[in-house]
Amino acid sequence: MTTYRGGCHCGRIAFEVEGELAGVEECNCSICTQKGYLHWIVPRESFRLRSSEDAISTYTFNTGVARHHFCRVCGVAPFYIPRSHPDQIDVNVRCLEGVDLRDLEVRPFHGRNWEEAIHALRERD
Numbered sequence: 001m002t003t004y005r006g007g008c009h010c011g012r013i014a015f016e017v018e019g020e021l022a023g024v025e026e027c028n029c030s031i032c033t034q035k036g037y038l039h040w041i042v043p044r045e046s047f048r049l050r051s052s053e054d055a056i057s058t059y060t061f062n063t064g065v066a067r068h069h070f071c072r073v074c075g076v077a078p079f080y081i082p083r084s085h086p087d088q089i090d091v092n093v094r095c096l097e098g099v100d101l102r103d104l105e106v107r108p109f110h111g112r113n114w115e116e117a118i119h120a121l122r123e124r125d
Contacts, residue, residue: 005050006096008071008078012055015079017091018046024093024104029111031061031068035077038093038106047079047089 004021007014017040025039026032032039057072067081078095082088093099110116 004096004099006078006091007051008055008074008076008095010071010074010076012051012073013069013071013076013078014050015091016048016050017042017089017096021093021096021099022105023107025107025109027109027111032111035092036094037077038101038104039082039109040091040093041082041085041088042091043088047091 001018002020003016003018005014005016019040019042021040027037027039031037055071055073056069059068059070060066063083065081065086066083068077069080070077076095077092079089079091082090093101093104
């Protein structure tokens with residue numbers, strides 16, 4: 001099991017996540033596209049916030065299930081609670097230290113048609 005460190009640009013949000021990072025998902029919905037998010041969804045027990053929650057702001061929209069966390073100082077979004085897996089943590093792999101994105105399989109997720117895409121994903125898994 002590998003431990004990765006990550007956080008926001010200014011360092012006010014810091015975390016560790018454990019797991020085997022082989023691939024990520026790239027969603028084409030409006031918010032993920034604008035944030036440049038590369039998704040790695042992990043169990044909550046694999047994620048440890050190493051900093052205070054004071055720097056974290058949260059944005060919700062639509063169903064309100066997803067809780068998009070970002071740094072109130074630098075604006076970077078290193079992790080959030082996903083609508084697809086509200087009991088887990090979705091880590092933005094671009095915010096992890098020492099990860100070469102060229103080594104990862106990037107799987108597309110058609111978030112612009114979220115309901116259909118999540119149904120297909122759940123059937124595949």
